[in-house]
Amino acid sequence: MTQDKLFSLIQYPLPHHLISRLSGLVADSRAAWFKDPFIKWFIRRYGVDMSQAQEPDPTAYNCFNDFFTRALRDDARPIGDGMVSPADGFLSQFGDVEHGTLIQAKGQRYSVTSLLGGDTRRANPFRQGSFATVYLSPKDYHRVHMPVTGTLREMTYVPGRLFSVNLATADQVPRLFARNERLVCIFDTEFGPLAMVLVGAMIVAAIETVWAGQITPRSKHIQTTRFDKPITLAKGAEMGRFKLGSTVILCFGQNVDFRNDLGIDDSPVSMGQTLGDLSR
Template sequence: MESAREVVEEEGLQLPRLALRHRLRTLSGVIRHPVPWHHRPVTLLCYFLSVSTLRPLANRVALYRTFPTRLLSRAWGHLNGMELPTWMRKPVYSLYIWMFGVNMQEAAVEDLHHYRNLGEFFRRRLKSAVRPLCTSSCLISPADGRILHFGRVKSSEVEQVKGVTYSLENFLGPQKTQSKKPSSSFRDLLLSSPENDLFHIVVYLAPGDYHCFHSPTNWRVELRRHFPGSLMSVNPGVARWVKELFCLNERVVLTGQWQHGFFSLTAVGATNVGSIRVYFDQELQTNTPRYSKGSFYDRSYVAIGNQVPKATGEGSVVSVNGGGIVLQKGEAVGEFNLGSTIVLLFEAPKDFSFNVQPGQRIRVGEGLGLV
């Protein structure tokens, strides 16, 4: 499917060609192949914003931010949950498969009639053998998708795409620290040792990708922090326009510790992805009608007693000790409705190195880096 798609190289990332750009080149006499139909839904938002090129960029962003994306996402969620007649399922799902290049041979259930609604189809499970875990890497990909950005965090500003940043403090929220100097930066407050550095990596899930996310390493989750917010698209074309997009959007931040210190996994919501589900946390509810801008809601897993919470929908069980919820490398953690973004922020020795490239396609279980 990748070879059949018309793409352009834009700052190291393969992106669909905008329909507007195609039309302008056609008018100028440059012969181009037509944009495939299966890419037009993905680029519809970018196309709309491109049409307003006569307006300043700030005006276009402000206009987009006024869209009722939360309301639209809730409406999409209701549509996803509607049971389809058996005769309609195969035509509907086949159209989606064709549009977004879904590989149904990897699905645990390949029979399209099995999926009662769009939501079940989006959240389809995979065969156990199709996502082997890399044993040589201490850190594996938590999701299927494309690498947007990665690297060492040198200040309290982190890049969401090249040249566009967001605030680390706004993204994670305030942290409880002990015996730290008042003059320390927010980045330094996260580090447990001066011998370590802070690193990050962003994985973007497209609509055709597998929508569950997994534990990238063996670690202990101590806190869940839910930020209600906007549900703007996290398509790379939009992410390069909207500064602090990841801080504006609804997200669920899981923070805790791994063998090298601080570790966090954040599931960032997007348009039509109002539902972010964490299997071991049945209290979590996302994209609710009312919320206070800038608010967040915490749930600590440190003092939850000895009862082991049961994962919903997966049949897996996580272990609990006095310090939080222990997740094993590769274990299923949660799911999106449609694609979105996973951000990993973690402490590691200074010699930690990534073994991926910007724009690279990645799958659950593939190695991300080595110490």
């Protein structure tokens, strides 16, 4: 049995939500004797580049969560042309949605319907479109931004497990992204519909959006909020953030002309980096 397989099996019986909520309490601690050494250790352990942060002093943050969701300098992430990456991280998969299914990893697929909360009405516009999956590692900038300009139509909280999300578990846990707790945000854009899915994971204490604040945890039931008053966010504008890291999945209602030089699994991307082009 491989180490990755053993790691994934160990997670099944764990109390995912309890572990994550306790981690959230620790990450919110404002005790300087705890949070300052912890933040400095985290920077050393994961090689975090603090020179790009608006506040480079690790001790200036009120708690670990404030450090983890830190803002960057205004010039740190220029916004490219076309459709851009919503976050820093690794482009783990991308391509066409084939017969309503997305690639999770080699030999692993899951349906767009299950990803978007089991509603066929919500999923149908994306069944023949394109997708991109960006995994945020611990060292990355953890705010999520718009890949194109969009107007928010609805937001759906989907309860679920909180398996650890990384390249190894994506290989080992079937339907990982459709099983974990997640937030599905549907936008209307000049290129058609866009779904942005923020996937929770082990020790992710919460997901936040700029229009509703902290979202998770909310309920054990799927909850959908529809927006009658327009909430329009420009390309490159912040739309949400993770309190500890996870994954963002983009689904488009049409095919994306992805750049030819993009790779998968080990291909680092930066927020604002051009991933491809969309046609009207």
